[in-house]
Amino acid sequence: MPLMEKAYKSALKPMLFRFDPELVHHHFVNLGESMGRTAAGRRLIAAMYDYRGPDISRTVDGVTYRTPVILAAGFDYNARLTQILASVGFGGVEVGSVTAYPCPGNEPPRLRRAVQSKSLIVYKGLRNEGVDQIIDRLRRRGVQQGLVLGISIAMTNAESSATLEGAVDDYYQSFKKLNEARIGDYYTINISCPNVYGGESFTDPTRLKALLEKLDEVECRVPRYTKMPISLEWEQFRELLDLLQDFGIDGVVVGNLQKDYDELDVRREAPEEYRGGLSGKPCREASTQLIRKTREHCGPEFTIMGCGGVMSPADALEKLDAGADLIQLISGMIFEGPHLMRDIAWAIAERHLDV
Numbered sequence: 001m002p003l004m005e006k007a008y009k010s011a012l013k014p015m016l017f018r019f020d021p022e023l024v025h026h027h028f029v030n031l032g033e034s035m036g037r038t039a040a041g042r043r044l045i046a047a048m049y050d051y052r053g054p055d056i057s058r059t060v061d062g063v064t065y066r067t068p069v070i071l072a073a074g075f076d077y078n079a080r081l082t083q084i085l086a087s088v089g090f091g092g093v094e095v096g097s098v099t100a101y102p103c104p105g106n107e108p109p110r111l112r113r114a115v116q117s118k119s120l121i122v123y124k125g126l127r128n129e130g131v132d133q134i135i136d137r138l139r140r141r142g143v144q145q146g147l148v149l150g151i152s153i154a155m156t157n158a159e160s161s162a163t164l165e166g167a168v169d170d171y172y173q174s175f176k177k178l179n180e181a182r183i184g185d186y187y188t189i190n191i192s193c194p195n196v197y198g199g200e201s202f203t204d205p206t207r208l209k210a211l212l213e214k215l216d217e218v219e220c221r222v223p224r225y226t227k228m229p230i231s232l233e234w235e236q237f238r239e240l241l242d243l244l245q246d247f248g249i250d251g252v253v254v255g256n257l258q259k260d261y262d263e264l265d266v267r268r269e270a271p272e273e274y275r276g277g278l279s280g281k282p283c284r285e286a287s288t289q290l291i292r293k294t295r296e297h298c299g300p301e302f303t304i305m306g307c308g309g310v311m312s313p314a315d316a317l318e319k320l321d322a323g324a325d326l327i328q329l330i331s332g333m334i335f336e337g338p339h340l341m342r343d344i345a346w347a348i349a350e351r352h353l354d355v
């Protein structure tokens with residue numbers, strides 16, 4: 001086992017996994033943020049984790065990714081790591097999901113580990129500082145060279161957004177402000193967060209249409225994607241895809257958290273009653289199948305970001321083979337270690353060399 005992997009799996013991870021996951025996340029973000037502040041910090045991290053192999057960059061919808069691996073939405077939800085993530089091999093980050101108003105999220109515990117099932121039980125409820133604060137931070141700090149900045153937009157998790165009008169307006173406010181500030185290389189409209197007031201309300205075609213009509217009022221110069229649920233039947237999923245294509249949406253992230261607890265390897269690792277979506281391994285199969293069907297249905301021009309259960313280079317290649325243009329991940333980095341992004345990049349490079 002290579003050195004950095006061994007250090008993570010046999011020393012760091014067993015220690016970190018003894019503490020509350022949200023607390024560990026908090027300390028990691030603090031550490032990453034301070035390492036990103038100095039060139040020396042960035043160099044040190046890059047020496048340990050960056051990918052330095054043959055060119056595997058990809059240009060998708062006019063945006064060039066140095067590596068096709070993106071940190072999925074929900075890890076850097078307040079945009080505090082945009083100076084360091086390229087040093088750990090990421091080609092992009094999707095910050096957020098951001099909402100029109102600051103949002104404390106659901107009552108804790110908001111995050112639990114299902115260790116044997118390689119999954120996190122996520123009940124964050126869109127905790128974030130709100131779009132104004134996030135725009136301000138990104139303006140002050142900028143983004144590390146070589147890192148694509150995606151921004152995920154959702155609706156504030158509050159009663160005021162529980163009506164259709166209130167919810168649409170919430171997305172609209174964030175989308176408008178970000179576009180006016182010209183911040184972000186692409187935007188993802190998160191229609192599928194399972195942990196908000198009223199549930200996944202924009203996976204209903206009528207409501208989604210109302211949202212897309214409103215967002216069309218904003219002039220947008222960068223690609224627009226949509227974050228899809230993975231727990232829908234294909235017929236319903238396809239209906240959403242057709243609508244997105246009618247509105248000129250450039251692609252989809254497939255997909256969000258798994259809602260079915262029977263997908264856990266060890267069912268008793270989750271509570272009896274639903275208490276948040278599952279990340280990691282329980283998402284893998286459903287997301288890969290939907291990627292394959294989406295590619296078949298939507299053709300080669302429609303962008304697909306493959307997300308859900310990428311725990312190894314083989315999982316990443318599986319998503320690319322199914323039709324994904326780019327990869328997104330969170331849980332693999334937590335369960336396997338921060339060397340995963342570099343290993344994926346090397347697997348892609350080696351495959352290019354084999355051709």
Ligand SMILES: Cc1cc2nc3c(=O)[nH]c(=O)nc-3n(C[C@H](O)[C@H](O)[C@H](O)COP(=O)(O)O)c2cc1C
Pocket residue numbers: 072073074075077096097111120122124126152190193227255256257278279280281283307308309310328329330331332
């Ligand atoms: C702690 C955590 C918070 C998340 N928050 C968001 C979010 O705010 N917006 C979003 O679109 N997805 C969110 N997600 C879902 C991830 O972006 C991703 O779709 C999911 O975790 C599957 O990828 P993974 O198996 O690589 O973790 C979150 C996931 C985790 C683990």
